[in-house]
Amino acid sequence: MPVVTASDLVVRSLSELDLDGIVRIAEKTRHRYQPDLWEDRVTFYLRRDPEGSVVAELDGDVVGFMLGDVRSGEFGLEEETGWIEVLGVDPAHGGLGVGKALGEAMLERFRQRGVRRVRTLVDASMPEVKGFFERLGFEADQMTPYVKRL
Numbered sequence: 629m630p631v632v633t634a635s636d637l638v639v640r641s642l643s644e645l646d647l648d649g650i651v652r653i654a655e656k657t658r659h660r661y662q663p664d665l666w667e668d669r670v671t672f673y674l675r676r677d678p679e680g681s682v683v684a685e686l687d688g689d690v691v692g693f694m695l696g697d698v699r700s701g702e703f704g705l706e707e708e709t710g711w712i713e714v715l716g717v718d719p720a721h722g723g724l725g726v727g728k729a730l731g732e733a734m735l736e737r738f739r740q741r742g743v744r745r746v747r748t749l750v751d752a753s754m755p756e757v758k759g760f761f762e763r764l765g766f767e768a769d770q771m772t773p774y775v776k777r778l
């Protein structure tokens with residue numbers, strides 16, 4: 629399988645100019661066109677942690693994004709924790725290593741900031757996302773998500 633080489637792909641910090649690309653990718657992966665929602669999300673992540681989110685660019689086009697940040701105190705976790713919260717790769721460029729490049733860049737950024745633990749939540753109805761994180765080295769955590777419907 630062809631793999632995107634490091635020289636083709638640029639992984640860099642998220643900018644507000646990436647909004648259109650993110651909206652386009654999310655429309656393909658989620659089958660919903662939600663520009664307002666993504667504008668809120670991009671603004672939120674940039675404000676909370678400007679270096680905490682990355683995009684992948686191929687020939688000047690955004691082909692993937694990964695949004696997250698570093699926080700402490702959440703859920704009683706005292707240590708600084710890197711969180712990967714939202715991601716998407718353009719299906720036209722899927723299976724080529726774009727997601728892996730995004731994930732490795734995020735992990736390296738977290739590592740350089742002194743973070744020793746990175747967390748995410750994966751929806752059980754998305755086995756491809758679970759497989760993806762497992763390949764990045766993630767494993768099941770002792771924290772269990774709970775929900776109560778109102």
Ligand SMILES: CC(C)(COP(=O)(O)OP(=O)(O)OC[C@H]1O[C@@H](n2cnc3c(N)ncnc32)[C@H](O)[C@@H]1OP(=O)(O)O)[C@@H](O)C(=O)NCCC(=O)NCCS
Binds near residue numbers: 717723760761
């Ligand atoms: C999951 C996703 C990020 C993978 O991106 P990608 O660029 O295709 O992945 P890569 O080519 O970089 O693959 C990286 C690794 O993950 C594995 N992987 C990728 N897709 C997988 C799948 N469907 N099932 C199992 N493993 C998978 C690859 O085998 C690869 O493993 P390797 O390192 O041993 O080669 C992408 O398919 C995606 O964006 N899906 C939709 C996400 C979504 O809906 N998000 C909303 C919730 S936040």
